[in-house]
Amino acid sequence: xxxxxxxxxxxxxxxxxxxxxxxxxxxxxxxxxxxxxxxxxxxxxxxxxxxxxxxxxxxxxxxxxxxxxxxxxxxxxxxxxxxxxxxxxxxxxxxxxxxxxxxxxxxxxxxxxxxxxxxxxxxxxxxxxxxxxxxxxxxxxxxxxxxxxxxxxxxxxxxxxxxxxxxxxxxxxxxxxxxxxxxxxxxxxxxxxxxxxxxxxxxxxxxxxxxxxxxxxxxxxxxxxxxxxxxxxxxxxxxxxxxxx
Numbered sequence: 057x058x059x060x061x062x063x064x065x066x067x068x069x070x071x072x073x074x075x076x077x078x079x080x081x082x083x084x085x086x087x088x089x090x091x092x093x094x095x096x097x098x099x100x101x102x103x104x105x106x107x108x109x110x111x112x113x114x115x116x117x118x119x120x121x122x123x124x125x126x127x128x129x130x131x132x133x134x135x136x137x138x139x140x141x142x143x144x145x146x147x148x149x150x151x152x153x154x155x156x157x158x159x160x161x162x163x164x165x166x167x168x169x170x171x172x173x174x175x176x177x178x179x180x181x182x183x184x185x186x187x188x189x190x191x192x193x194x195x196x197x198x199x200x201x202x203x204x205x206x207x208x209x210x211x212x213x214x215x216x217x218x219x220x221x222x223x224x225x226x227x228x229x230x231x232x233x234x235x236x237x238x239x240x241x242x243x244x245x246x247x248x249x250x251x252x253x254x255x256x257x258x259x260x261x262x263x264x265x266x267x268x269x270x271x272x273x274x275x276x277x278x279x280x281x282x283x284x285x286x287x288x289x290x291x292x293x294x295x296x297x298x299x300x301x
Contacts, residue, residue: 090297103222126278140246153273174265176254265295
């Protein structure tokens with residue numbers, strides 16, 4: 057009887073602690089194909105990743121996809137805040153293939169980085185963001201019905217609904233055709249731009265499906281992706297998962 061009483065008291069007193077340990081381990085080891093997105097205070101986007109906030113998270117590799125080869129490394133960091141989500145891309149390169157000089161153009165036909173965010177899996181509508189080395193952007197909402205999709209530009213794209221974005225080049229000038237050793241893209245996507253998508257803004261434990269990409273045109277077309285693709289960046293069922301800290 058005494059042993060049973062002792063065992064019961066032990067469970068009452070110490071089981072919650074063991075549960076906390078389990079939760080902590082799971083948070084440190086997210087599910088396959090996912091990352092834990094750390095929370096940050098808001099900061100200024102400069103295009104060179106020098107903000108102290110970036111030191112709180114690690115680089116992720118964006119891997120070459122499909123046939124052919126590319127010697128370039130591509131990596132990215134992600135953070136989120138109360139107001140929006142931040143991305144920092146670092147792209148090794150030798151030449152800036154970038155001639156387009158306006159927003160909302162077909163930036164994907166030249167060097168570009170891209171992010172796709174799908175906050176709610178119950179409906180096949182997601183947000184796509186592209187940024188060129190010359191700092192021109194393409195933000196659009198994509199309805200995708202069984203592989204048939206098209207982009208819609210944001211309405212009243214101003215004030216707190218606008219993104220913040222900057223780019224920089226290293227080893228050369230940030231201009232079309234310039235010889236470089238790499239370039240960086242840094243941008244902030246406010247939650248107010250994603251309205252009315254569900255699960256926006258995220259809170260601790262929220263999960264969004266997402267993928268991150270790069271296209272480079274030094275030697276043909278080289279595609280890079282965080283999560284593997286087969287034919288298109290728009291394979292939303294192959295997206296990875298952001299787990300918000």
